Amino acid sequence: MSAGSTSAHSPDWTLRSAATADIELIAELRATVMRADLERLGRYDEHRVRQRLRDGFSTRHTSIIVIDRALAGCVTVRPAEGRQWLEHFYLAPHVQGRGLGSAVLRTVLERTDAQGMTVGLNVLQGSAARRLYERHGFVVEAQDPVDVFMVRPPGARAATPAARA
Template identity: 40%
Template sequence: MLAELRARAMKDSLEAIGRYDEQRVRNRLLENFVVGDTYKVLMDQQLAGFYVIHLREDHLYLDHLYIDPAFQGHGLGHKILTDIQQQARSLNLPVRLGALRDSRANKFYRRHGFIQTHEDAFDIFYQWQ
C-alpha cells in the first residue's frame, strides 16, 4: 500500500528524468522499511500520504515524505514538515533529507527553510536547523 503510494507520488518526477521504474521505486521503500519510524497520513479516513523519520545520534533523517497526488495541494506536506521541525527543535537536532534532482520537492523544502548541503548525480541533500 505505501510502496504503491510512493510510486504514484514519484512517477511524474522520475519520468521527467527518464528513471521511472515502478518496481525499483517500490523496492527502495521496502529495503529500508522500519515500522516504528513510519507514519501514515489520513484525510477523510483515506490514506493520503506517509512519511518515514529516523532518529539518528546527531540529527533527524526524513527518509520519505509522500502525499498521494490526489491529496496534494491541501497543506498536508506543510503540516507534516512543520510538525517534524517542531520535534527537531524540541530535541535540539537538525533535520536532514535528500530530494530527487529536478523534483518539485526541492522548492518545497527550500520554502520551509532547508539549506542545500551537497548533491550527487540524482539527488540534492538538505539540512534544516
C-alpha cells in the same frame, strides 16, 4: 499523534503509527508520486521504486497521514549519523497543493526542533518538493546529477521572499 487543519484549503488530518499492513499501500503511493520525476531523470524502474520502500520500511519511524480514516500519505523520520532523516514523505495526488505538506512538515519540524536535532533529507533534482523544503528552512548541503541533499538545523527559518529573490 494528532494534528489538524491549518487553513481553509488544508483538510483535517491526523498522524498514526505505521503498521506492517501499510507497506504495500505506501509502496504504491511512492511509485505514483515519484514516477514523473524518476522518468524525467531516466531512472524509473517499476519494481525498484517499490522495492526500495519495502527494503527501508520501518514501522517504528514511519507515520501515516490520515484524512477521513483513509491513508493520504506518509512520512518517516529516523535517527542516523547524528541527525534525524526525513524520508518517504509522500502525499496522495488528490491531497497535494492544499497545504497538507506544509502542515505535516511543520509538525515534524516542531518535534525535531524540540529535540534540538538537525534534519537531513534528499530530494530528486528538479522536484517541486524542493521548494517546500526551502520554505521550511532547508538549505542545500550537497548534490549530484540525481539527488539534492538538504539540511535544516534546529529552529531554522526560511529566508524571506525578498532575500530569496
